[in-house]
Amino acid sequence: MAEISGTNGNHDVVLNVNGEINNHLPPPSAPKRKDSDIGLSVSFIQKLMAELLGTYFLIFAGCASVVVNVNNEKVVSHPGISIVWGLAVMVLVYSVGHISGAHFNPAVTIAFATCRRFPARRVPAYISAQVIGSTLAAGTLRLLFSGPHDVFAGTSPQGSDLQAFVVEFIITFYLMFIISGVATDNRAIGELAGLAVGATVLLNVMFAGPITGASMNPARSLGPAVVSNHYKGIWIYLTAPTLGAVSGAWVYNMVRYTDKPLREITKSASFLKSSRSSG
Numbered sequence: 001m002a003e004i005s006g007t008n009g010n011h012d013v014v015l016n017v018n019g020e021i022n023n024h025l026p027p028p029s030a031p032k033r034k035d036s037d038i039g040l041s042v043s044f045i046q047k048l049m050a051e052l053l054g055t056y057f058l059i060f061a062g063c064a065s066v067v068v069n070v071n072n073e074k075v076v077s078h079p080g081i082s083i084v085w086g087l088a089v090m091v092l093v094y095s096v097g098h099i100s101g102a103h104f105n106p107a108v109t110i111a112f113a114t115c116r117r118f119p120a121r122r123v124p125a126y127i128s129a130q131v132i133g134s135t136l137a138a139g140t141l142r143l144l145f146s147g148p149h150d151v152f153a154g155t156s157p158q159g160s161d162l163q164a165f166v167v168e169f170i171i172t173f174y175l176m177f178i179i180s181g182v183a184t185d186n187r188a189i190g191e192l193a194g195l196a197v198g199a200t201v202l203l204n205v206m207f208a209g210p211i212t213g214a215s216m217n218p219a220r221s222l223g224p225a226v227v228s229n230h231y232k233g234i235w236i237y238l239t240a241p242t243l244g245a246v247s248g249a250w251v252y253n254m255v256r257y258t259d260k261p262l263r264e265i266t267k268s269a270s271f272l273k274s275s276r277s278s279g
Helices: 044-071 077-100 106-114 120-144 161-184 190-212 218-228 234-256 262-267 270-278
Strands: 003-008 011-016 021-024
Touching (some): 044 077, 106 120, 106 161, 218 234
Antiparallel strands (some): 011 021
16 A cells, blocks of 8 residues: 655554554653663752862862972972872862862853853852962861971962963963863864863973962862961962863864864874874
């Protein structure tokens, strides 16, 4: 029997040669699972807790390396401090990145919000959690190393304010450019995000640390400043990293767009070439 197919509303309609209409309903779909059934639902309070704790441990470890280095005759050394900051970022990204996104940085949060990759209404809460975590970490260090061992673990310009501003802008731009690549572009290898971001922080602290302290993070500078009442150049560390992060995110978004098909892009990727040659 000949049939002519078409659509009507939400189901298929088949008209046979005898003028009879057969409604062919689609097969029942599997029941949708709630987010909680597949482990994707995380409450906003949990996200804030992850940001607070992550920022706390990041600032505690990084600033502790600075304090210990001063109090123990440079035993940690500047390269050691750089490694501590890089490793702290890396392990925390892998630990809580799947919960809160592992920002730990108001500049990163603001940059994501300006690119509409983070809800703007959640920015104040995230920044509050990050600043509280940084302040608590700095306060903990102040209690542990008070008296004659008191060391300012914050950041302050070692040269002119203009030099510090430009350096902080550039290194935060660089950091946010890398974050945007490995965390928001589905063509990147997401599993390497923590390693890439941690390595970028290590590199920036290595060469910019002696100049500005390599903050790249308003919370990293604000927490110790509040605890130690030391606000020299604080405006630099609040504005330059924020402007650098926003610029880095937007520039990567411009680079991200390409007319090449995805297959052509991945075909030329070096990591695929190496995997094929090793296979």
